[in-house]
Amino acid sequence: MSDGKPVLELRKVDKSFGPIDVLHEISLKVGEGEVLCLLGDNGAGKSTLIKTLAGVHQPTRGEILMDGTSTSFSSPREAQERGIATVHQFGGTYPLMSVGHNFFMGMEPTKGVGPFKVYDREKANRIAVEEVQKMGITRITDGDRLVGGLSGGERQSLAIARAVYFGARVLILDEPTAALGVKQAAHVLRIVNEAKRRGLAVIFITHQVMHAMAVGDHFAVLIRGAIAADFRKGEKTREEIADLMAGGESMADLEASIEGYMETHEGHPPPPAG
Amino acid sequence: MTDTTTDNSSEQGESGFSLAAFFRSPAAGAFMGFVVVFIVFAIFGFSRNFLSIAGITTWVNFASLVGIIAIPVGFLMIAGELDISTGAVLPAGAMTVAILSGHYELPVLVGIFAALAIGALIGFINGQIVTRTQVPSFIVTLATLFAVAGLTLYLSILFINNTNSFYQAPAWAKSLFGGKFFGFNSSVFWWAGLVAVFYYFLHKSPKGPWVFALGGDQESARNAGIPVRKLKIGLFMLCSTCAAFAGALQVITFNSATSQANFGLIFNTIISVVVGGVLLTGGFGTVMGIVFGVLTLAIVTQAIGFTEIDRNLSFLIIGVMLLIAVLMNDTFRNLATSWSTSKKK
Numbered sequence: 258m259s260d261g262k263p264v265l266e267l268r269k270v271d272k273s274f275g276p277i278d279v280l281h282e283i284s285l286k287v288g289e290g291e292v293l294c295l296l297g298d299n300g301a302g303k304s305t306l307i308k309t310l311a312g313v314h315q316p317t318r319g320e321i322l323m324d325g326t327s328t329s330f331s332s333p334r335e336a337q338e339r340g341i342a343t344v345h346q347f348g349g350t351y352p353l354m355s356v357g358h359n360f361f362m363g364m365e366p367t368k369g370v371g372p373f374k375v376y377d378r379e380k381a382n383r384i385a386v387e388e389v390q391k392m393g394i395t396r397i398t399d400g401d402r403l404v405g406g407l408s409g410g411e412r413q414s415l416a417i418a419r420a421v422y423f424g425a426r427v428l429i430l431d432e433p434t435a436a437l438g439v440k441q442a443a444h445v446l447r448i449v450n451e452a453k454r455r456g457l458a459v460i461f462i463t464h465q466v467m468h469a470m471a472v473g474d475h476f477a478v479l480i481r482g483a484i485a486a487d488f489r490k491g492e493k494t495r496e497e498i499a500d501l502m503a504g505g506e507s508m509a510d511l512e513a514s515i516e517g518y519m520e521t522h523e524g525h526p527p528p529p530a531g
Numbered sequence: 532m533t534d535t536t537t538d539n540s541s542e543q544g545e546s547g548f549s550l551a552a553f554f555r556s557p558a559a560g561a562f563m564g565f566v567v568v569f570i571v572f573a574i575f576g577f578s579r580n581f582l583s584i585a586g587i588t589t590w591v592n593f594a595s596l597v598g599i600i601a602i603p604v605g606f607l608m609i610a611g612e613l614d615i616s617t618g619a620v621l622p623a624g625a626m627t628v629a630i631l632s633g634h635y636e637l638p639v640l641v642g643i644f645a646a647l648a649i650g651a652l653i654g655f656i657n658g659q660i661v662t663r664t665q666v667p668s669f670i671v672t673l674a675t676l677f678a679v680a681g682l683t684l685y686l687s688i689l690f691i692n693n694t695n696s697f698y699q700a701p702a703w704a705k706s707l708f709g710g711k712f713f714g715f716n717s718s719v720f721w722w723a724g725l726v727a728v729f730y731y732f733l734h735k736s737p738k739g740p741w742v743f744a745l746g747g748d749q750e751s752a753r754n755a756g757i758p759v760r761k762l763k764i765g766l767f768m769l770c771s772t773c774a775a776f777a778g779a780l781q782v783i784t785f786n787s788a789t790s791q792a793n794f795g796l797i798f799n800t801i802i803s804v805v806v807g808g809v810l811l812t813g814g815f816g817t818v819m820g821i822v823f824g825v826l827t828l829a830i831v832t833q834a835i836g837f838t839e840i841d842r843n844l845s846f847l848i849i850g851v852m853l854l855i856a857v858l859m860n861d862t863f864r865n866l867a868t869s870w871s872t873s874k875k876k
Contacts, residue, residue, distance in 0.1 A: 365738075
């Protein structure tokens with residue numbers, strides 16, 4: 258893939274909350290037109306890592322580099338202004354507002370002059386529908402439609418299209434496919450590919466190996482706050498990645514015990530603690 | 532992959548009046564409710580002057596004072612907040628005008644501006660507390676409701692040694708703020724003007740969507756760069772200022788003011804807003820819906836004396852109406868969100 262200068266790079270980033278270390282010496286980089294997949298189970302530190310990238314947390318040690326120069330984001334707003342867009346699992350959309358409103362939220366186009374500017378509904382709807390369709394979601398044809406009526410995949414696509422339209426350079430996708438069915442997940446993966454084709458640096462967080470394999474150029478497996486493996490596309494098979502994610506016996510045991518607990522917990526009361 | 536592309540990019544999106552679109556709008560339920568109530572009352576009140584000038588102005592005059600406050604209360608509800616301090620801010624505004632312009636004989640505009648300033652200040656305090664703490668706005672404004680009510684009583688006794696006051700505004704101010712035109716109070720025209728301004732703000736101006744975003748998903752709104760705190764404080768200030776303005780209009784219209792808290796007003800504004808199709812959970816609502824909600828409430832509570840319906844039934848009617856409205860709001864929300872292009876027409 259493109260091996261130019263990485264757009265965003267982490268060098269030996271640690272993050273601790275008080276005495277609790279959450280991230281240890283994380284080093285990552287992602288370049289233009291590249292998809293970096295962050296794989297890891299729940300509790301591996303994925304969300305802390307995302308929040309550090311998005312400016313919510315500042316690293317305790319280590320540095321963040323953007324375009325090769327050391328930088329720090331004091332707020333999510335600042336990270337956004339520098340072109341880092343985060344799309345969360347549910348898309349961050351307003352279900353009872355139209356596609357056009359959702360797309361332009363905070364950046365409403367206007368028409369008219371002076372103090373009597375009017376929200377330009379036609380323009381907003383037109384651009385929103387165009388941009389979403391360019392991303393391959395052809396089912397959205399009416400910008401007045403409420404987002405609550407869209408599927409989860411379409412909402413994700415809308416949020417991604419929005420980030421792309423407003424000039425994001427790094428797109429952080431937090432478990433975009435986790436809550437979706439197979440067909441919807443395929444939609445979102447196609448959009449990730451489209452974003453990549455347009456030269457965005459994409460950080461794709463997931464615990465579904467299949468989804469990661471479909472779009473990733475570069476993979477990092479996160480276990481207990483540290484990078485357990487770092488490899489490029491084609492270097493490992495799906496089975497090997499799945500094994501890595503399970504991360505040795507202890508991780509597999511933990512996973513099994515958590516799953517076991519959740520199964521008993523659902524519908525039935527958990528067994529009394531022995 | 533390319534699933535059922537029902538993309539008949541047909542003649543949708545053509546602006547202009549579409550019946551289907553109207554029935555999907557949250558104002559539709561409020562409008563239909565208003566029409567039903569109006570027709571029923573017109574039938575039962577035909578022989579009792581419901582349709583006379585006196586009959587109509589009674590409830591329209593009442594609606595105007597409630598309506599001036601109900602619309603900003605509705606804005607707050609759309610933004611996911613509630614303001615019940617209005618019941619104390621209105622008498623505070625009224626007493627301010629009566630004490631400053633009446634007792635101390637200052638110019639009427641000084642009294643009105645002082646009332647508006649006090650309203651803005653109370654709203655600012657509400658907004659600050661709500662945005663800086665995690666306390667629900669219901670509790671915060673409940674606290675300010677009682678605090679302001681107590682302070683109004685205390686200060687009234689302190690300044691004029693009376694909880695009630697009288698004030699005769701000069702002729703020009705009387706006709707501007709408290710006059711009568713064909714039976715309609717000046718407040719009706721002020722309300723009409725404010726409806727236009729509020730309609731522009733919520734539905735036409737580029738800032739209107741921000742209000743909906745606050746009630747839809749505050750975290751996303753903040754991420755999208757919307758000044759969440761400022762906007763919320765501004766809405767609280769608008770609400771209290773409007774309540775104080777209604778108080779000023781009231782004292783100039785009726786020549787008297789009382790410092791007793793107006794608890795009925797709290798219920799009236801919230802009922803109007805909910806009957807007007809605003810979702811209690813925020814994120815959805817229209818100015819015109821609230822207007823119809825206010826008018827419906829006004830007919831049922833005020834105009835019932837002009838009909839053969841027993842006056843005592845008005846609270847029952849309001850209770851039933853409120854329940855129907857809440858159920859309908861839910862239905863309308865589901866209709867609106869499930870409206871997909873394939874199901875159209």
